[in-house]
Amino acid sequence: MPNYAILGSTGNVGLNILRTLADQTKSNTPDRLQIKAYVRSKDKLLSLYPEASTNQHISIFAGALHDIDNLGRCLDGVDAAFLTVASSDNIPNTTIAQDTARLVVEALAKLRKQQNDRYHPPILVVLSSTSTSEYLSRNDGLSSFAHTVLWKAASYVYEDLVLAEKILRSYQAEHRGLFRMAFVKPGGLVVDAKQGHVLSTEGSKTFTSFADCAGGMVEIAASPDPERWDGKEVSVNSAAPNGVALTLSTGFTLMWFLLQGLLFHFVPQSYKWVKG
Numbered sequence: 470m471p472n473y474a475i476l477g478s479t480g481n482v483g484l485n486i487l488r489t490l491a492d493q494t495k496s497n498t499p500d501r502l503q504i505k506a507y508v509r510s511k512d513k514l515l516s517l518y519p520e521a522s523t524n525q526h527i528s529i530f531a532g533a534l535h536d537i538d539n540l541g542r543c544l545d546g547v548d549a550a551f552l553t554v555a556s557s558d559n560i561p562n563t564t565i566a567q568d569t570a571r572l573v574v575e576a577l578a579k580l581r582k583q584q585n586d587r588y589h590p591p592i593l594v595v596l597s598s599t600s601t602s603e604y605l606s607r608n609d610g611l612s613s614f615a616h617t618v619l620w621k622a623a624s625y626v627y628e629d630l631v632l633a634e635k636i637l638r639s640y641q642a643e644h645r646g647l648f649r650m651a652f653v654k655p656g657g658l659v660v661d662a663k664q665g666h667v668l669s670t671e672g673s674k675t676f677t678s679f680a681d682c683a684g685g686m687v688e689i690a691a692s693p694d695p696e697r698w699d700g701k702e703v704s705v706n707s708a709a710p711n712g713v714a715l716t717l718s719t720g721f722t723l724m725w726f727l728l729q730g731l732l733f734h735f736v737p738q739s740y741k742w743v744k745g
């Protein structure tokens with residue numbers, strides 16, 4: 470009974486999840502496959518993925534995340550919800566992941582109250598980063614200096630992800646049976662073709678494509694054993710033996726991301742100057 474919600478469907482990862490699931494609607498998947506795409510802007514989604522308006526399996530939910538009723542309609546009855554709302558920039562004091570976690574739990578708690586025995590707890594497949602896991606990143610091939618630089622370049626993003634995970638873990642303990650959750654913690658992600666993915670609770674590998682990360686998240690969501698990934702941190706790695714090779718343009722993008730992130734870390738006011 471595959472029925473999925475994607476929060477952040479216009480993002481690198483969210484859009485790849487939408488594409489991956491939409492592709493399944495064209496193969497031999499049961500008719501009941503339903504994909505609910507939550508976005509801030511329907512126009513943006515349709516410009517990135519026009520098929521979202523013609524594929525009968527896709528419903529679009531546009532609005533602010535704070536619209537709990539809209540969010541609740543999107544989450545109603547789903548088997549899995551992909552939480553990919555994120556900040557890629559190192560925005561000082563961002564709380565986007567924490568806000569998403571709180572709002573999703575609030576919407577689910579409201580649904581359970583309304584539905585009682587009919588309530589169907591989904592698994593939340595939460596996009597995070599291997600940098601937030603000492604265990605997964607212990608053997609990722611990066612030096613401790615590189616880890617330190619990375620932590621500073623994405624300090625606000627990672628702090629937000631760590632706190633969001635704490636919030637979800639404590640909500641899950643408090644509201645038993647409301648949801649299951651898996652924290653997806655890939656290493657570096659880049660734009661590249663699908664090469665196949667491997668899920669791992671033992672370690673992460675850099676680089677993996679956004680498309681393969683999406684494939685791994687869909688595999689978690691579709692697991693026939695609902696307990697299989699509950700509470701786990703899972704890395705999605707490229708199935709290619711040496712991961713995805715970095716192109717020159719991706720290398721420049723990465724360098725820009727690091728420099729900008731370091732600037733925002735050490736001089737938070739500069740975010741306004743640079744981003745306006």
Ligand SMILES: NC(=O)c1ccc[n+]([C@@H]2O[C@H](COP(=O)([O-])OP(=O)(O)OC[C@H]3O[C@@H](n4cnc5c(N)ncnc54)[C@H](OP(=O)(O)O)[C@@H]3O)[C@@H](O)[C@H]2O)c1
Nearest residue numbers: 477478479480481482509554555557597598655656657658
């Ligand atoms: N890049 C990497 O190497 C890498 C590696 C591991 C983990 N990660 C993690 O992946 C995440 C970034 O994922 P991504 O590249 O898919 O991000 P992205 O492309 O920037 O997408 C972010 C999504 O979140 C939505 N969003 C942002 N702020 C929102 C808000 N206030 N309300 C509602 N929606 C909002 C965006 O909507 P709009 O389109 O409307 O803006 C978009 O759909 C980060 O947490 C990062 O730590 C990244």
